Amino acid sequence: MEPTVAVIGATGAVGDVFLRVAAERRLPMKKLRLLASARSAGKILQYAGQDIVVEETTEAALEDVDLVFCAASSDIARHWAPWLRERGKMLIDKSSAFRQDPTVPLVIPEVNGDDLESHTGIAATPNCTTTPMAIALNAMRQVTPLKRVTVATYQAVSGTGADAVEEMNAQVSAIGRGEAIAAPQVYPVQIAGNVLPHVDDFVADEDDYTKEELKMRNETRRILHAPDLPLAATCVRVPVAVGHAEVVHVEFGAPYEMADLHRALQAQPGLELLTDPQKYVTPLEIAGDDRTFVCRLRPDRTVEYGVTFWCLTDNLRKGAALNAIQIAEELLKRDLLKR
Numbered sequence: 001m002e003p004t005v006a007v008i009g010a011t012g013a014v015g016d017v018f019l020r021v022a023a024e025r026r027l028p029m030k031k032l033r034l035l036a037s038a039r040s041a042g043k044i045l046q047y048a049g050q051d052i053v054v055e056e057t058t059e060a061a062l063e064d065v066d067l068v069f070c071a072a073s074s075d076i077a078r079h080w081a082p083w084l085r086e087r088g089k090m091l092i093d094k095s096s097a098f099r100q101d102p103t104v105p106l107v108i109p110e111v112n113g114d115d116l117e118s119h120t121g122i123a124a125t126p127n128c129t130t131t132p133m134a135i136a137l138n139a140m141r142q143v144t145p146l147k148r149v150t151v152a153t154y155q156a157v158s159g160t161g162a163d164a165v166e167e168m169n170a171q172v173s174a175i176g177r178g179e180a181i182a183a184p185q186v187y188p189v190q191i192a193g194n195v196l197p198h199v200d201d202f203v204a205d206e207d208d209y210t211k212e213e214l215k216m217r218n219e220t221r222r223i224l225h226a227p228d229l230p231l232a233a234t235c236v237r238v239p240v241a242v243g244h245a246e247v248v249h250v251e252f253g254a255p256y257e258m259a260d261l262h263r264a265l266q267a268q269p270g271l272e273l274l275t276d277p278q279k280y281v282t283p284l285e286i287a288g289d290d291r292t293f294v295c296r297l298r299p300d301r302t303v304e305y306g307v308t309f310w311c312l313t314d315n316l317r318k319g320a321a322l323n324a325i326q327i328a329e330e331l332l333k334r335d336l337l338k339r
C-alpha cells in the first residue's frame with residue numbers, strides 16, 4: 001500500500017531538503033500534503049516538478065494521512081504525536097522530542113534498523129551531529145570494543161534552521177559592503193567571521209554541558225545499545241552554511257589493526273573512508289552528498305589503543321531529511337507502517 005504522506009514544517013530548512021530527497025529517491029506515496037504554520041498557508045512549494053499549496057497544520061489536514069514527517073520544533077511534535085498515535089498514523093520525527101523515550105526507536109537504518117520492529121507509532125531521527133559519528137563508531141566497534149569517546153564539532157548554521165542561514169548571509173553582506181551589522185536575533189553574538197562554543201542551551205545540573213552535547217552522548221548510547229559508553233562532546237557553531245564536521249577521538253578496549261578498521265569502515269553502508277590520512281574533504285565539498293565521510297584516520301598514541309579522525313556529513317540530508325526518508329523506506333520494506 002502506498003501511504004498518503006504529510007510533512008509538517010515543509011517550509012523550513014529540513015522541509016526544503018526533504019522535498020528534494022524524497023523526489024530523488026521516489027519515496028512511494030499516494031498523495032503528499034505540505035503543512036506548516038498558519039503564516040505559510042497558501043504558499044506554493046514544488047515537489048517533483050509539481051506545485052503543491054502549503055496548508056496550515058490542522059486535524060482536518062492530517063485526517064486522511066498515513067505517514068507524517070515532522071520537521072518542526074519539539075513542541076509541535078509533542079502536540080501532534082498523541083493525536084496521530086491514537087489514529088494509527090505513523091510519525092517520523094526529526095526533533096528531539098522523543099529521542100530519549102524508551103517506547104520510541106531512535107534509528108539510523110544502516111546501524112540499528114532492527115529497532116524499528118518495536119515501534120508503537122513513532123520513530124525518531126537522531127540529532128544531525130550524532131548521526132555521522134554513530135555511523136563511524138558502529139563500523140569501528142565491529143573490530144574492537146569502544147572504551148571512551150571525545151568529540152569536538154564544527155557545526156553549520158543551517159543546523160539551527162532557515163532563519164540562521166539568513167542571519168549569517170545578511171552579516172556577510174554587511175561586512176562586504178563595509179556596513180554596520182544589525183543586532184543578532186538567532187545567535188547570542190555575530191556568527192559571520194566568528195566561532196561560537198555554544199550550541200543549544202546550557203544545562204546547569206549536567207556540569208554546564210549544552211543540550212546539544214548531551215544529545216550527542218545520550219543518543220549515541222541509545223543507537224549503539226551502549227548505555228554506559230563514556231562520551232564527552234564540545235559542540236561549536238562555525239560560519240558555514242551546510243555540513244557538520246567533527247574531530248573524534250576514540251579509545252578502544254583492545255588492540256586493533258588499522259587495516260581492519262579500514263575494512264570495517266569500507267563495509268559500513270552510507271560511509272566513505274578516505275584511507276590516505278593526508279587526504280580530506282570539507283563541508284563545502286560534501287554539501288548535497290548523502291554519504292558520511294571519515295578522513296584523516298590515524299592512531300591516537302596518547303592512549304593505549306586509540307584513533308582520531310575527521311568525520312562529516314550534510315546535516316540537512318543524512319543529518320535530518322535523508323535519514324527520516326530512509327526510516328520510512330525501512331518501515332515500508334519491513335511492512336511496519338501500520339501497527
Ligand SMILES: NC(=O)c1ccc[n+]([C@@H]2O[C@H](COP(=O)([O-])OP(=O)(O)OC[C@H]3O[C@@H](n4cnc5c(N)ncnc54)[C@H](OP(=O)(O)O)[C@@H]3O)[C@@H](O)[C@H]2O)c1
Pocket residue numbers: 008009010011012013014015035036037038039040041057070071072073074076094095096126127128158159160161162163315316319320
Ligand atoms: N537543520 C538541521 O540540520 C536539523 C537536523 C536535524 C534535526 N533538525 C530538527 O528538525 C526540525 C526542523 O528544523 P529546521 O532547521 O528545518 O527549522 P526551520 O527552518 O526553523 O523550520 C521550522 C518549520 O516549522 C514550521 N512551523 C513553525 N510553527 C509551526 C506550527 N505552529 N505548526 C506547524 N509548523 C510550524 C515552520 O513553518 P513556517 O514557515 O510557517 O513558520 C517551518 O516550516 C527541528 O526540530 C530541528 O531541531 C534540524
